[in-house]
Amino acid sequence: MARIVRFHCHGGPEVLRIEEVEVSPPGPGEVRIRVKALGLNRAEASMRNGTYIETPALPSGLGLEAAGIVEALGEGVDGFATGDAVSIIPPRSIARWPAYGELITVPVELVVKHPPSLGFEAAAATWMQYLTAYGALVDTARLGRNDFVVVTAASSSVGLAAIQIAKKLGAIPVAVTRTSSKKAALLDAGAADVVASQEEDLEARLKEIAPQGVRVVFDAVGGPIFRPLAAAMSRGGILIEYGGLSPEPTPFPLFDVLAKTLTLRGYLVHEITGDAARLEAAKRFILDGLASGALRPVIARTFPFDKIVEAHRFLESGEQFGKIVVTV
Structure with missing residues (x-):
């Protein structure tokens, strides 16, 4: 028993x-x-x-x-x-x-x-946090050195994993959280900058941090922040949606999508775990990061x-x- x-x-x-x-x-x-x-x-x-x-x-x-x-x-x-x-x-x-x-x-x-x-x-x-973040940022978005990546719900386990993976790749992670109460902890966790979405103008702050635009957005929230996130993206950028924490409707940012030829993509970790070759690549990346201390x-x-x-x-x-x- x-x-x-x-x-x-x-x-x-x-x-x-x-x-x-x-x-x-x-x-x-x-x-x-x-x-x-x-x-x-x-x-x-x-x-x-x-x-x-x-x-x-x-x-x-x-x-x-x-x-x-x-x-x-x-x-x-x-x-x-x-x-x-x-x-x-x-x-x-x-x-x-x-x-x-x-x-x-x-x-x-x-x-x-x-x-x-x-x-x-x-x-x-x-495994859940690192496979989710790896699949979105590495396997799908091909995040690279000096790319700006916005991570919402940044204090979640997946958000923190995304920040660590971005740092490992040499990218620039920008954390988005609801209030400034977790700002210091997020900076200590490796975020290059932190935006409190309920206290600041999200679009304006992101454009200030990344004047040329953000190439990758990794979002778990949806809802009203979808529009300012898209507005702050660079031409040809990709927004990966892996959750739906907001109870409010998610507007489709039509004109930003058209003007900037953006890719908006839904993502589930099953894309990685259901593909043996991709899963093995993910496991190697994660185990290497754990061994080196880059992932904690x-x-x-x-x-x-x-x-x-x-x-x-x-x-x-x-x-x-x-x-x-x-x-x-």
């Missing part, structure tokens, strides 16, 4: 329950992991409250990221041994391969031996497994700076 987290109806954090279930042995091509730490993501809160792109059958498990120790191997699994310290690539389906549990079973292709120096908490805070997961706060409801409440508060981790 093992404890897992499930929800039987959609709703707020209070619908999450810790339940004991029988865990089946791993099947062919699968690995069973005794979990030591979980990384929390907004996608999980969205699925819990019924607004995610995946609609699970209820009751449903939850979770995209975990790190722990290999406990058992299914038939045909090579390259791993019991006792290995591993972390997991986020699966395409949260419901099919949920990570919130003391024991989880996942396909071997999602399992990674992370650097031992990383530790379980940092390993559980690694930022953990906002840790919670024990029994406090998963409180952890989800903190996730939805917007107060965190970096990743929320749950220890098991």
Whole structure:
């Protein structure tokens, strides 16, 4: 028996329950992991409250990221041994391969031996954020040296990962956050400049920072800031949208798109995780960055497994700076 987290109806954090279930042995091509730490993501809160792109059958498990120790191997699994310290690539389906549990079973292709120096908490805070930022900035936008890149929701784990990746590439990351309360922390995290979108004129500030225009925008918010972001872009720039945090409508900046021949592109991390060759390139880039210290997961706060409801409440508060981790 093992404890897992499930929800039987959609709703707020209070619908999450810790339940004991029988865990089946791993099947062919699968690995069973005794979990030591979980990384929390907004996608999980969205699925819990019924607004995610995946609609699970209820009751449903939850979770995209975990790190722990290999406990058992299914038939045909090579390259791993019991006792290995591993972390997991986020699966395409949260419901099919949920990570919130003391024991989880996942396909071997999602399992990674992370650097031992990383530790379980940092390993559980690694793959979603860095794969998301890598796929958008490196694989899609081809971000390069001296490129200006605007990162919204900059204090999120993905935002901080994007800042670190931009710095690794020699680009110039400009952080956009709601208020100036996190400005000092974002500058310390590597942002070249910070714009508080609720306190400053976003378009004017971005044009002041990058007079020739911003070539890449990496946006998780949408809503009213879409228009000033587009207005501050350079000719031929690309705006990559990977979220929709704003509850307000997102206007289409028609004249900026036409005048500057902009590319506006939706993006999901599944583009990388679903392509073996691209995923291997991403893993090499990320593992190299972790080894060199250029990439360093930022953990906002840790919670024990029994406090998963409180952890989800903190996730939805917007107060965190970096990743929320749950220890098991």
